[in-house]
Amino acid sequence: xxxxxxxxxxxxxxxxxxxxxxxxxxxxxxxxxxxxxxxxxxxxxxxxxxxxxxxxxxxxxxxxxxxxxxxxxxxxxxxxxxxxxxxxxxxxxxxxxxxxxxxxxxxxxxxxxxxxx
Amino acid sequence: xxxxxxxxxxxxxxxxxxxxxxxxxxxxxxxxxxxxxxxxxxxxxxxxxxxxxxxxxxxxxxxxxxxxxxxxxxxxxxxxxxxxxxxxxxxxxxxxxxxxxxxxxxxxxxxxxxxxxxxxxxxxxxxxxxxxxxxxxxxxxxxxxxxxxxxxxxxxxxxxxxxxxxxxxxxxxxxxxxxxxxxxxxxxxxxxxxxxxxxxxxxxxxxxxxxxxxxxxxxxxxxxxxxxxxxxxxxxxxxxxxxxxxxxxxxxxxxxxxxxxxxxxxxxxxxxxxxxxxxxxxxxxxxxxxxxxxxxxxxxxx
Amino acid sequence: xxxxxxxxxxxxxxxxxxxxxxxxxxxxxxxxxxxxxxxxxxxxxxxxxxxxxxxxxxxxxxxxxxxxxxxxxxxxxxxxxxxxxxxxxxxxxxxxxxxxxxxxxxxxxxxxxxxxxxxxxxxxxxxxxxxxxxxxxxxxxxxxxxxxxxxxxxxxxxxxxxxxxxxxxxxxxxxxxxxxxxxxxxxxxxxxxxxxxxxxxxxxxxxxxxxxxxxxxxxxxxxxxxxxxxxxxxxxxxxxxxxxxxxxxxxxxxxxxxxxxxxxxxxxxxxxxxxxxxxxxxxxxxxxxxxxxxxxxxxxxxxxxxxxxxxxxxxxxxxxxxxxxxxxxxxxxxxxxxxxxxxxxxxxxxxxxxxxxxxxxxxxxxxxxxxxxxxxxxxxxxxxxxxxxxxxxxxxxxxxxxxxxxxxxxxxxxxxxxxxx
Numbered sequence: 001x002x003x004x005x006x007x008x009x010x011x012x013x014x015x016x017x018x019x020x021x022x023x024x025x026x027x028x029x030x031x032x033x034x035x036x037x038x039x040x041x042x043x044x045x046x047x048x049x050x051x052x053x054x055x056x057x058x059x060x061x062x063x064x065x066x067x068x069x070x071x072x073x074x075x076x077x078x079x080x081x082x083x084x085x086x087x088x089x090x091x092x093x094x095x096x097x098x099x100x101x102x103x104x105x106x107x108x109x110x111x112x113x114x115x116x117x
Numbered sequence: 118x119x120x121x122x123x124x125x126x127x128x129x130x131x132x133x134x135x136x137x138x139x140x141x142x143x144x145x146x147x148x149x150x151x152x153x154x155x156x157x158x159x160x161x162x163x164x165x166x167x168x169x170x171x172x173x174x175x176x177x178x179x180x181x182x183x184x185x186x187x188x189x190x191x192x193x194x195x196x197x198x199x200x201x202x203x204x205x206x207x208x209x210x211x212x213x214x215x216x217x218x219x220x221x222x223x224x225x226x227x228x229x230x231x232x233x234x235x236x237x238x239x240x241x242x243x244x245x246x247x248x249x250x251x252x253x254x255x256x257x258x259x260x261x262x263x264x265x266x267x268x269x270x271x272x273x274x275x276x277x278x279x280x281x282x283x284x285x286x287x288x289x290x291x292x293x294x295x296x297x298x299x300x301x302x303x304x305x306x307x308x309x310x311x312x313x314x315x316x317x318x319x320x321x322x323x324x325x326x327x328x329x330x331x332x333x334x335x336x337x338x339x340x341x342x343x344x345x346x347x348x349x350x351x352x353x354x355x356x357x358x359x360x361x362x363x364x365x366x367x368x369x370x371x372x373x374x375x376x377x378x379x380x381x382x383x384x385x386x387x388x389x390x391x392x393x394x395x396x397x398x399x400x401x402x403x404x405x406x407x408x409x410x411x412x413x414x415x416x417x418x419x
Numbered sequence: 420x421x422x423x424x425x426x427x428x429x430x431x432x433x434x435x436x437x438x439x440x441x442x443x444x445x446x447x448x449x450x451x452x453x454x455x456x457x458x459x460x461x462x463x464x465x466x467x468x469x470x471x472x473x474x475x476x477x478x479x480x481x482x483x484x485x486x487x488x489x490x491x492x493x494x495x496x497x498x499x500x501x502x503x504x505x506x507x508x509x510x511x512x513x514x515x516x517x518x519x520x521x522x523x524x525x526x527x528x529x530x531x532x533x534x535x536x537x538x539x540x541x542x543x544x545x546x547x548x549x550x551x552x553x554x555x556x557x558x559x560x561x562x563x564x565x566x567x568x569x570x571x572x573x574x575x576x577x578x579x580x581x582x583x584x585x586x587x588x589x590x591x592x593x594x595x596x597x598x599x600x601x602x603x604x605x606x607x608x609x610x611x612x613x614x615x616x617x618x619x620x621x622x623x624x625x626x627x628x629x630x631x632x633x634x635x636x637x638x639x640x641x642x643x644x645x646x647x648x649x650x651x652x653x654x655x656x657x658x659x660x661x662x663x664x665x666x667x668x669x670x671x672x673x674x675x676x677x678x679x680x681x682x683x684x685x686x687x688x689x690x691x692x693x694x695x696x697x698x699x700x701x702x703x704x705x706x707x708x709x710x711x712x713x714x715x716x717x718x719x720x721x722x723x724x725x726x727x728x729x730x731x732x733x734x735x736x737x738x739x740x741x742x743x744x745x746x747x748x749x750x751x752x753x754x755x756x757x758x759x760x761x762x763x764x765x766x767x768x769x770x771x772x773x774x775x776x777x778x779x780x781x782x783x784x785x786x787x788x789x790x791x792x793x794x795x796x797x798x799x800x801x802x803x804x805x806x807x808x809x810x811x812x813x814x815x816x817x818x819x820x821x822x823x824x825x826x827x828x829x830x831x832x833x834x835x836x837x838x839x840x
Contacts, residue, residue, distance in 0.1 A: 003209035006123050007198040007217060010208060013124040014131070014194030018187040018334050022171070025330035028423050029536065031170045034546035035571070036489040038175040040238030041325060041464055043598030043606070044483025050176065051239045053576040053588035056613030059250045062396060066253040069404075073260050076411075077216055080267045084418055091415050098408060105400060114397045117615055117816035147670040148434065148456055157432065164429035165436075165468075168533060170493040172465055176570045239592055243614045243817060310668075310706055317666050318821040320462040320600050328465040328492035389668035390706040391818055392614075 058116030065108050068101055123208045127194050130202075134344030135337045137374070141381040166333035174236040174326050181235035186327075186334040189228040193341030196221035200352045201276045203365035214275035215267055218349055219260050222305050225342060226252035229307065229314055232335065233323035244314035244322030247392045251304055251313055254399025258407035259301035262294045265411050266353040269418045275349070279357035286356040290417065293410040295354045297403055299379060302346040304395070306339055309384030316389050347376035427533035434459040435529040438467035438491060440484065441603035442474025442502070443832055444629015448518070449473055449603075450658060453665075454677055457522050462599050464490040468532060469525055472508060473500045474603070475627035480507045482625040485543040487597050494539025496528045510540045548572075581612050582814075589617060596625055600666055600821060604831040607812075614816050619809040624831040635788040636838060638781030639795055645738060645775035646685055649768040654680050655789035656765045657691075663758060663825045664698075667707045672698060686773030688766045695762040708755035712811060712823035715752070718803040720791020722827060725760040726752035732787035732794075738780035742771060754826040790828055793838065801833040 039046050057063070076094070083090050108114065118126070139159035144152075173182060199214035201207035211217060226248060233245025267273050269290065270281035278287075288295045304311040315322040324335055351357055351372035358365030390398070437458050441449050449471075453460050461467050464487050472484075484507040488497060497511035500521045504513055514524040531538055549572035576588035589610050596606035606622035634651050637643055657680045664673035675694055682690070698704075717723045719730040724746060731746035733739040747767050749760040784795045791800030804827055811827070812820045 003198075003211035004217070006118060006120060007195050007209040007211070009120045010123055010127045010198050011191045011195040014127065015184075015187040015191035017128065018190035018338060019183065021337075022183070022186060022330050022334045025167055025169075025171055028167065028426075029170070031493060033172060034489070034542045034544075035175070035548050036486060036544035036546070037493075037542050038173060039486060039490065039571075040174045040236065041320070041487075041490050042239055042592055043320075043595040043601070044487045045593035045595075045606070046486060047239065047573060048591050048593070049576045050570075050573050051237050051242050051590070052234075053590050054578065055242070055246055056581055056585070056587040056615070057246060057249075058583075058613055058615065059253070059396060062250070062400070063253055065400070066256065069257045073257065073264075076261070076264055077213075077267075077273060080264050081271055081273060083268050083415055084271050087419055091412065091419070095412060102405070102408070105404065109397075109401055114400055115393050117393060117814065117819055147674050148459075150456055161429055161431075161433040164426045165433050165533070167426050168423065168430050168494070168536060169468065172490075172492045239590065239611070243611075246614060310702065312668055313818075316818065317462055317668050318600055318818045320598060321466065325463045326465055332466070385671050387669075387701050388664075388703045388707040390702075391711070391816075391822075393816065394706060 059114075061108055061111070061113035065104060065113065068104060072097065072101055118206075118208055123198070127197050127208060130197060130348070131190075131194060131341040131344055134347075134373075134377070135340035137377060138340040138343055138381060141378055142384065145382050145385045147385070163333055166329055169329040171329035171331045172326065174238055176237050178231075178235040178237065181231040182331075185228050185232035185235060186331060186338050188231065189225065189335065189338035190341055192221045192224055192228060193338060193345045196342075196345040197348060199275050200348050201279060201357065202348075202369050203358050204276075206366070207276060210274055210276040213273045215263055215273045215278070215353075218275070218345075219263055222259065222342075222346070223252070223256055225305055226256075228338075229323055232327075233314060236326040238326050240319040240321070240325050241323050244316075244319050244325075248307060248314035248323070250392055250396055251307075251311065251399070254396045255301040255304040255403065258297055258399065258403035259305065261404075261407035261411055262291075262297045262301070263349075263353065265291055265294055265407075265414045268411075268414055275352055275357075278353050279359065282356040282359060286354065286359075288354045291354075291410055291414045293406055293413070295350070297407050297410065298350055298354065299376070299383075301403065302343075302350065303380055303383060304399075306342045306346060306380070308339075308343060308380060310387035310390045311395065312384075312389050313392050313395060318389075343377065343380050344373070347373045347380065350376045423536070424534070427536070430533045431530045435469055435525050436461045436467045437525060438464045438470045438487070439599055440470060440472045440487065440597050441599075441626075442472070442476045443604070443626040445474030445501075446603050446830075446832065447658065448500075450661065450677065451518060452522075453661075454674060455518070455522055457526050460599065465492050467491050468495060469529055470495065470497045470508075471500060471521070471525065472497060472505060472511060473502075475502055475629055476505055477625060477627055478503075478506065481505060483597055484508060484625075488540070489542040489544055494532050494536035496532055496538075496540055498525055498528060500524075507543070509543070579612070579617075581617075587612055593622065596622070601824060602662075602829055602831060605824070605829060606831075611817075614818075616812055616815055616817065616820055619812040619820075621805060621808055621831075624835065626832060628832045628835040635786050635793055638786045639784055639793065639838070640782055642738075642779035642781040645742070645778050645780050646772040648780070649772040649775065650683065650685065652789045653683055653765045653768040653772070656761045656768070657683070659825070659828050660758070660761055660765075663822075664703070666821055666825055667703060669698075669701055669703065672701060672703075683769060686769060688769045691762065691765050691769065695766075698758075698762075703758070704755040708758060708822065708826070709753065711754040711819045712815070712826065713751075713753045714811065717752070718791060718800065718807065720787075720800050720804075721760055721764065721789075722757060722791070722804070724748045724764075725756040726750070730792075732785050732792050733780075735785075736780050736783065738778055739771075742774050742778070744771065754822050757826040790830070790833070795838065797838075799833060799836060799838055801830045801836075805829055805831065805834040
């Protein structure tokens with residue numbers, strides 16, 4: 001079994017253990033809840049509408065910026081491994097790439113993309 | 118390693134670690150009833166949550182409501198497998214161990230989002246979207262400082278990163294790394310000042326509607342995430358199992374304990390950050406510092 | 420039952436998770452309970468085993484009380500502390516007497532509950548779905564809304580314009596009156612778009628205002644000792660500070676402030692100054708308060724002095740002038756400035772109390788109460804502040820709104836009182 005296989009087994013086993021632990025208390029004593037017991041809590045008064053909604057994510061500009069940086073992370077993993085081997089060339093190349101992204105970050109900051117209320 | 122042994126080993130580390138987190142949390146926390154209480158309290162608390170019934174809300178996203186705590190626990194465990202506890206003892210010291218760990222920690226965002234989304238209740242929902250904003254802000258600096266430790270090792274395997282610190286630990290070689298790691302790590306575990314999705318202003322936020330065993334599992338899983346972060350932090354910044362006299366596992370345990378204590382202490386030492394402030398902090402402070410860390414460490418490694 | 424009985428016995432030693440429901444005249448009593456090591460006052464009924472009902476409520480059924488009771492995770496019990504039994508909660512354990520009596524009653528009730536969970540209270544409200552859920556087809560399939568029909572009689576949110584020109588859902592919701600995060604009795608009828616408040620209205624408070632401290636009201640008509648007034652001000656400020664620290668998740672510092680309420684003496688400012696320094700180190704201003712809820716023209720009182728305006732009824736008082744009184748001001752006008760002012764005024768009040776000796780002030784028809792200018796024939800400062808709330812809270816992210824509510828020191832109960840003439 002390879003390393004990743006072992007990691008997968010552990011992942012599944014831990015998830016399963018959590019599910020069993022969660023389920024055990026209903027074995028101790030099964031409960032059925034009435035309608036008023038299931039009302040979501042907002043301070044006592046029942047909600048007028050369901051909570052799920054087309055939520056206004058006001059940080060969407062920041063989320064787009066994240067996508068740009070996340071793509072850069074994909075390149076950085078192999079880059080880090082070969083960095084010492086490639087030397088100064090790798091450093092300059094990545095620096096140029098990052099600087100372009102940082103300009104985007106500074107622009108977003110200036111345009112108040114990091115605040116919404 | 119044999120799969121059964123692997124599972125028992127990771128389970129044991131996370132179980133003991135979660136208990137240590139609870140003990141430390143009590144010791145640093147606002148209530149002081151003496152050292153004996155530190156050790157007994159986690160057990161009593163768990164017993165209460167076992168007796169308390171589990172509630173659910175009307176029209177929940179039932180599958181997500183059940184799976185969210187399990188996913189959090191699974192991610193903590195998966196992240197832990199990449200770390201070698203002694204030179205020879207690692208569940209999965211794969212060639213891309215750093216990637217495995219980073220992926221597990223970033224997917225914590227999904228677990229917290231589901232926990233907040235699934236009960237169909239307003240405050241948990243707001244908590245969920247808050248954590249999404251946080252995760253997008255700490256994700257890049259967190260990954261960057263972890264990745265930087267791979268540069269001198271010329272490998273993404275955690276075993277190789279530990280071995281590369283034989284002469285000098287990364288905490289000295291990359292002085293910006295550990296502070297950024299601790300801050301973003303606490304944010305991954307929505308701990309202390311980063312309790313933003315579970316703040317008092319949201320009356321518990323993502324965990325508001327959870328009671329009984331569901332809440333207990335969620336809390337234990339979160340402590341597990343902290344443990345995984347500490348074990349990894351010890352390995353990539355503090356030289357993991359390297360050290361004189363004591364055996365390797367003892368060094369790992371000792372260094373993990375130090376990082377855990379820092380994490381838990383910070384949980385009671387700082388006010389909860391505003392979510393907007395955190396987004397600003399992540400991009401304008403943490404990200405540039407992490408980038409400086411990458412390039413400065415790169416130049417030093419040449 | 421073996422395992423369950425054993426777990427129950429183990430659980431008895433834990434702090435009892437109590438969900439507080441605070442009526443009129445009980446704000447301070449419930450705050451003092453937070454210092455008791457036997458109890459843990461929780462924010463969500465799902466985390467509690469005991470519901471503690473304190474203070475005065477209107478007769479008959481009280482809005483939302485039965486609902487909160489049913490939201491406590493079973494096994495649950497209710498304890499009514501002082502006052503009349505509440506009609507909405509028929510099975511409550513009734514306790515009279517002081518803090519020790521109620522703590523004893525709660526721990527005993529909890530121990531019973533843990534040893535025999537069957538003794539928990541059943542839900543009060545009837546188990547009826549407000550709207551039978553079915554779709555339009557003959558087998559209940561199809562229809563509009565959430566996979567057909569409107570489950571539990573609740574529709575989905577409707578879209579409406581947001582201030583940035585987008586059309587997204589508006590969620591109308593009532594927050595409170597029993598949310599421990601908010602001041603007791605505060606009920607907000609709001610509309611959320613995302614995590615931002617679009618509309619805010621203060622709803623009716625289902626509590627009966629308690630007596631309140633009459634020291635400052637008395638000072639309107641007759642001279643009272645300055646030392647007494649200033650100590651009362653210091654206590655009030657420290658209690659408010661403890662509440663602000665609690666909602667900003669600084670539990671350790673919150674308890675410290677609360678302990679100070681009971682330990683203050685005239686002139687003993689060292690401990691307050693040390694607390695103020697500790698709050699800076701804890702990042703209270705940098706992480707949580709700076710820039711939140713900036714006010715342009717607040718009503719006279721602490722909120723105005725936190726914008727740098729030296730309005731204080733004490734400035735015109737000859738007795739205070741004899742003590743060399745100068746109003747404290749802080750620049751900024753945001754939540755951070757208000758908390759800084761709170762601490763500075765606490766220190767000043769303790770110094771004044773020490774300097775004043777037996778001196779008395781008052782009887783001028785106007786007095787500087789802890790929350791602002793109290794004047795015969797005018798509404799109390801609390802009402803002015805509460806009327807300000809909707810305007811200030813609109814457009815705020817919810818967490819910031821909570822910070823503003825507490826730093827403005829909103830008090831529904833005191834806003835409902837009349838100044839006796």
